[in-house]
Amino acid sequence: MVEMTPARARRERDKLQQRQAILDAAREIAASEGWGAVTTRRVAERIEYTHPTIYEHFESKGALLAELTREGYRLLLAELQAARARARDPEQVVRDMAQAYCAFAWTHRELYEAMHGLSGVSIEPEAYRKEGEAVIAEARAALEAWAKAEGVKTARVDDAVLILWSTLHGIASLALNKQIVGGKKHAAALAARVVDDLLSAWRVAKHV
Known part of the structure; x- marks a missing residue:
């Protein structure tokens, strides 16, 4: 089994944190404005990510939901x-x-x-x-x-x-x-x- 390097472990942590931030942002928008207001672009803007970053974690709004x-x-x-x-x-x-x-x-x-x-x-x-x-x-x-x-x-x-x-x-x-x-x-x-x-x-x- 190949041991994970510190750099790779850090990248994996960052990726998981990004994914959770996306989920949390979508929930926050839904809680305050309803699910109709939740779009991948709105989520990206809320957490100051680029729009394509969302698609690195979820292929669509449907996958996010x-x-x-x-x-x-x-x-x-x-x-x-x-x-x-x-x-x-x-x-x-x-x-x-x-x-x-x-x-x-x-x-x-x-x-x-x-x-x-x-x-x-x-x-x-x-x-x-x-x-x-x-x-x-x-x-x-x-x-x-x-x-x-x-x-x-x-x-x-x-x-x-x-x-x-x-x-x-x-x-x-x-x-x-x-x-x-x-x-x-x-x-x-x-x-x-x-x-x-x-x-x-x-x-x-x-x-x-």
Whole structure:
């Protein structure tokens, strides 16, 4: 194996820093002006790079948005895993993960919009399938752990995950657009009720 020289190592660090600066700039523009304002030229101007420099890292705006979408799913996964690690029991895990999901949407609105095709952002699902499936797997594991603790069958656990995710997405999205009376505080309470009601229904039915 050829040892990397200090000069080459420095170039690699610089390249990674450039790439991250591009991603950060795109997020900042989206957060303040919306995704419609994000162009490779605007990104280049913001970080004082030449326009061609952007294309050394991303072949198109679409490639840049795809990477930001993947970054969003990786960050969401980390938030869900942290919530799962903090909780005291399987039922609290599901509750805390639901709250973490909503908090992520509200804290990282620009990424959430990219991840879900909102505000005109359109990314092919294949571009972020691996990262998206990792998030779904985390939610599935939490529901399976709860079901095992409650003696509930999990023949249709994937449907249960989809039901929970779809409902939380609706609540989070409505709150983002200020369409829930009482704002995010009320939305968080609704998310908590969704979890409690669904778990209660599945407990009674003895299956998910």
